[in-house]
Amino acid sequence: MDLLRLTKDNLAAEHICCAISHNNDCQxxxxxxxxxxxxxxxxxxxxxxxxxxxxxxxxxxxxxxxxVTADGYMYINCLWVAGQYAGHGYATRLLEACIADSKEKGKHGLVMLAGDKKRPFLADPKFLRHKGFTAADTAAPYYELYYLPFDSSAPKPQFTTSAKQPHIDEQGFVLYYSHQCPFTAKYVPLIERTAQERGVSFRTVQFTSAAEAQNAPAPFTSYSLFYDGEFVTNEILSEKKFAKILSEHGL
Structure with missing residues (x-):
């Protein structure tokens, strides 16, 4: 398998792997x-x-x-190898390319968000530990920040204080999201419509800059749903899954 790097010159033409291939798709x-x-x-x-x-x-x-506070590190947004390619060492090859590039750029190491176990849209901690990563910090209810330092003197990354205990002072449903994950472009409007049809209080907050996302009230900034101030999920919800959550809250 050869590796291709996206650039401004080839971005429009290349398939980005994690969503539908047609450029006119909203995702x-x-x-x-x-x-x-x-x-x-x-x-x-x-x-x-x-x-x-x-x-x-x-x-x-x-x-x-x-x-996160991780100056001098490289942050991995996503490492995704579909099950159909499992067993070929592709994930290892991609990670090794990232390590080599990061070392060449003089970084302290790598950082990646995971869960306490394999969870939707979060890195699998078992895989990260297998590759030499160590948990550097935790945040409620199940988040773990893993890092792979390139030398023993590298500072330990950590979550910001605002993200350690996900909570907001607002009633109703509030969804924080960004287009870092393409699926939000499709599924956020769908559950907005579901909430409106059910007469449920629902507000969205889209992160449009790194500065905004770095002050997020929860570690996963692509999608974090709250209800009456409490964190609900980071899973990007279909209409059916959101309807189930509404029912669980008696709505």
Missing amino acids: VAAKKNWLGDRLDEGLVFLKGNVRGKCFIEYIPAEAAWAP
């Missing part, structure tokens, strides 16, 4: 616009030359859309 358009704006900030998107989900996306932690 692809939103993600490619987000990527294009990040390339000048040092974002790297490496993908395998396959027609599917096989890529790694990373950025200097100072520019990451994440509430």
